[in-house]
Amino acid sequence: MYPAAFAYSAPETLDEALATLSQEGESARVLAGGQSLIPMMKLRLASPAHLVDINNISGLDHINSANGYLRIGALVRHNDIVNSADIAAHNGAIASAAPWVADPLVRNRGTLCGSVAHCDPEGDWNSVMLAVRAEVVAQSAAGERVIPIDDFVVDFFTNSLEPGEIVTEVRIPKYTGKGGGAYLKLERKIGDYATVAVATQLQLGDDGKISEAGVALTAVNNKNTRATAAEQALVGQEPSDELFKEAGALAARAAEPESNVRGTAEWKRNVVSVYTRRGLEASLAQARA
Amino acid sequence: MQINVTLNGASLSSDVEARQLLVDYIRGTGATGTHIGCDTTSCGACTVLIDGTPMKSCTMFAVQANGKSITTVEGLKQNGELHQIQASFKEKHGLQCGFCTPGMMLTSAALLEQNPEPSEDDIRWAISGNICRCTGYVNIVKAVQHAGEEMRKS
Numbered sequence: 001m002y003p004a005a006f007a008y009s010a011p012e013t014l015d016e017a018l019a020t021l022s023q024e025g026e027s028a029r030v031l032a033g034g035q036s037l038i039p040m041m042k043l044r045l046a047s048p049a050h051l052v053d054i055n056n057i058s059g060l061d062h063i064n065s066a067n068g069y070l071r072i073g074a075l076v077r078h079n080d081i082v083n084s085a086d087i088a089a090h091n092g093a094i095a096s097a098a099p100w101v102a103d104p105l106v107r108n109r110g111t112l113c114g115s116v117a118h119c120d121p122e123g124d125w126n127s128v129m130l131a132v133r134a135e136v137v138a139q140s141a142a143g144e145r146v147i148p149i150d151d152f153v154v155d156f157f158t159n160s161l162e163p164g165e166i167v168t169e170v171r172i173p174k175y176t177g178k179g180g181g182a183y184l185k186l187e188r189k190i191g192d193y194a195t196v197a198v199a200t201q202l203q204l205g206d207d208g209k210i211s212e213a214g215v216a217l218t219a220v221n222n223k224n225t226r227a228t229a230a231e232q233a234l235v236g237q238e239p240s241d242e243l244f245k246e247a248g249a250l251a252a253r254a255a256e257p258e259s260n261v262r263g264t265a266e267w268k269r270n271v272v273s274v275y276t277r278r279g280l281e282a283s284l285a286q287a288r289a
Numbered sequence: 290m291q292i293n294v295t296l297n298g299a300s301l302s303s304d305v306e307a308r309q310l311l312v313d314y315i316r317g318t319g320a321t322g323t324h325i326g327c328d329t330t331s332c333g334a335c336t337v338l339i340d341g342t343p344m345k346s347c348t349m350f351a352v353q354a355n356g357k358s359i360t361t362v363e364g365l366k367q368n369g370e371l372h373q374i375q376a377s378f379k380e381k382h383g384l385q386c387g388f389c390t391p392g393m394m395l396t397s398a399a400l401l402e403q404n405p406e407p408s409e410d411d412i413r414w415a416i417s418g419n420i421c422r423c424t425g426y427v428n429i430v431k432a433v434q435h436a437g438e439e440m441r442k443s
Contacts, residue, residue: 008350034349038350039330102418105343
């Protein structure tokens, strides 16, 4: 299968890439890992007139933790995250999700930032980014913009980037106290999209109560969805089995899954409930460790 | 567009259309051991090593390989000798129809480079992007383990 013809450029600096994107506007797309974009182009679901390949730009493949943030650059591959000591040390939800993204070959090429920008409701990373309250850093010829993840994920395959903008990194606030997180994914086989997945993150205050909570859902709505009621029920409370069960029930109410070949809507809601509870248990255990 | 690549050690300079898929470029050079299976990033039959890392060549454009070194199954054999992974797939009957085998061996060879003594779990995890519809994977795992053992001896 072949995509429609396109013009291609592979600039070596971000400024050059931004200039091309600014010039080409809506007809241009950024090519990073291409593990979603290229199949979509081959299936003619996407036909950009111009591809700006950013793989030759240096300085976009960083994972670092400075000034209270973990920063993940636009060319960081999923597998770089699997292997990152910085990620393992600083964020449980991201570390736990990385090995479950696609399959090992796709993880060698695909990028976190690309997946975030793609906004596939069955994609894993945006649920994790919601749970950890990430910010997306976008650059254009006009300058830099920092977009909270809740404002970035707009709808089904729709983000809030303007034409000419490119995601250069995501940044994740580091735990302020004791923290932990998890990503639980149910998939039929490795490399398949999630049937259901749940990202969780908990932070504990000095008093042992939950100071911050993140719960977000994959593949059960038309976009990755924050389970706001579940989060609100958790914050300020003493962690307990009862509380986590309640949060699970609240998270299930935030899910509006479709019945399909992967399972019925009712069953998927049950999985959301159970995975939320288990994810919170794992997050708590990690925060207390 | 003009690209320069190293394919199995040989330098090639070619003029390609931007939308030409890497797998078709490779096959067009006569190296038809790289297979096209699903053509949708699912099966791993088109796996090649790009600068030593296994990737799906149906999901890259040939222009993206500019300046890179590509290894296909044809590049495993050196000086007339089978690569150990090839010898072990033969020894342990790690294939039946053979369609997935080039990708399976390249992924396994890359695994053994990084992890010379993988557990069964490590192997199954590493090859989980390469789908085999014949063997049930049992003999593939045995072949990779055997290759690891033999490579550690030498």
